[in-house]
Amino acid sequence: MITFSSVSKTYEDGTQAIRKLDFTIQAGEFFVLIGPSGCGKTTTMKMINRLIEPTEGKIFLHDREIHTFDVQELRWNIGYVLQQIALFPHMTIAENIALVPEMKKWRKRKISDRIDELLHMVGLDPATYRERKPSELSGGQQQRVGVIRALAADPEVILMDEPFSALDPLSREQLQQDIRNLQQEIKKTIVFVTHDMDEAMAIGDRVCLMKNGETIQIDTPQNMILHPANDFVREFIGDRKSSWLTAVDVMSEAKSPHLLSIHDLEAGNASSILPLYITEEDGSLAGRIVEGSMIRERIPIVPNDMRLAQALPLFEQHQVEALPVVKDSKVVGILSYRTIMHYFMKKHEKEINKV
Ligand SMILES: Nc1ncnc2c1ncn2[C@@H]1O[C@H](COP(=O)(O)OP(=O)(O)O)[C@@H](O)[C@H]1O
Ligand SMILES: [Mg+2]
Structure with a gap:
């Protein structure tokens, strides 16, 4: 579905953010990028929707090199959720969700139905929340809207960059559960960035652990716990064996x-x-x-x-x-x-x- 082929990125100031990334994310997979701050997670993610251009290598979406897509079309088909809740404050919740469907010129009726459907999906009653402004919602509720806004126009791929890290632990766990359920329902390909191993374990089908711009291990959470590739992985996982392993x-x-x-x-x-x-x-x-x-x-x-x-x-x-x-x-x-x-x-x- 998404393939990185020898992808490297060196920023203009000479910072080598990413070195020779090679991996494939499967369709419908919940793929988690994890690693310490500055290891290149955001750079990797932003290269998928061309917010950042690689200096070397190629990225493919469905076997098509991403530069062969019109860049607007590419971004409409890739939902994006940021860490900071990025809802437009002067717009209502409904207007926020409608943004991309409107750009895609969906019919009004279809957009309206979609807004209701999505709000229901994350447990927000449309009658109550459609016409509210973002400031009239809690942080957790706003981030839910951020998530469904990314889903609104039914993109194939959703990128999420530390979407829950600004939330309190309770809302965070609730949203992890929600996004996991949602994923099982909608079967989208999700690329999710976090620096929190517990979060990665809770939601990832596969986890890609990065360090200094390189991938260290790509594996299921269980395999990573049971067969860490090296001491760095072992240390990053920490004492999680007993809490994450199953029978x-x-x-x-x-x-x-x-x-x-x-x-x-x-x-x-x-x-x-x-x-x-x-x-x-x-x-x-x-x-x-x-x-x-x-x-x-x-x-x-x-x-x-x-x-x-x-x-x-x-x-x-x-x-x-x-x-x-x-x-x-x-x-x-x-x-x-x-x-x-x-x-x-x-x-x-x-x-x-x-x-
Ligand atoms: N626009 C930029 N110019 C120069 N260096 C950058 C830029 N953006 C990020 N970097 C550097 O690239 C490295 C990777 O950054 P980033 O992808 O944001 O890491 P992460 O998301 O894992 O914290 C870091 O060393 C960071 O300082
Ligand atoms: Mg980042």
């Missing part, structure tokens, strides 16, 4: 001593360590062994996407040391209490060392 990230695969197929059980292939959980031939959960016999009822499980911190109480509740991890009603692995503790201890160790 499926740290479980052992389905061939654990705690898991056995019903076929193997009947064939008498149970190893000396008695397995706790038994699966049917199709991989679904059949039962568990309690005091030597199999029971088929009330089998506790961990859903694959459950966070470790949420899974932990289940072990105490059911008085077990391992639980099956289930995805789409199939057992995909086993999560043990010890594994979770391992991740929590690592976090803890670091905190102790800091003191």
Whole structure:
């Protein structure tokens, strides 16, 4: 969808902001650019809608080099949300949202319907908010309008440069949730800049970590936590393992001593360590062994996407040391209490060392 091919940028004063960027953002992907201040995130983003021109290399949108588009047309098809809420203060909310659709010469009726639809989408009642001025909205509400204004003319790509960083933590978390839901609904390609790793983890399909104008690692949040490319990544991620990992990230695969197929059980292939959980031939959960016999009822499980911190109480509740991890009603692995503790201890160790 968006491809950077050997893209570099040196500013007029000689600052080398970006060095040889090479990556592709997939259609419909939520792609997060992250890194310390000054690492080149904004420069990278602004090159996509040609607010900044690269000094070397090429950028492609749908396999078309971006200079082959009319620049106005390109910008209308790329929504843009800034850190500072950039609503026009003298215009109403409705007028602010209507800006790009009007430039694109949509019909009045269509624009009006679109305004209502978008306001509904982010939980602002059109009857109340359409005619208000931006100053009559809270910061969080204004930034919601900033987001839907970028979506108004149905662009394929949306660029967001630290859109939530000026907000209080509560509004911020709410908006992260909103934008994530919105993304799943509208399936747009979103390029999102942040310097906050928690935010990146919460919303990104893939995260691109930058340093001094170069990409250090591009990966899913989970892979970045589990397989950091180097110490810089490790440090940037910090102590987030236990809070962001889910059951499926740290479980052992389905061939654990705690898991056995019903076929193997009947064939008498149970190893000396008695397995706790038994699966049917199709991989679904059949039962568990309690005091030597199999029971088929009330089998506790961990859903694959459950966070470790949420899974932990289940072990105490059911008085077990391992639980099956289930995805789409199939057992995909086993999560043990010890594994979770391992991740929590690592976090803890670091905190102790800091003191
Ligand atoms: N217009 C400019 N002229 C000269 N240097 C610039 C300009 N804009 C940004 N820079 C420099 O380029 C580097 C990358 O900046 P930027 O892309 O804004 O980083 P980030 O968004 O990650 O904080 C920084 O060193 C910054 O000072
Ligand atoms: Mg920036």
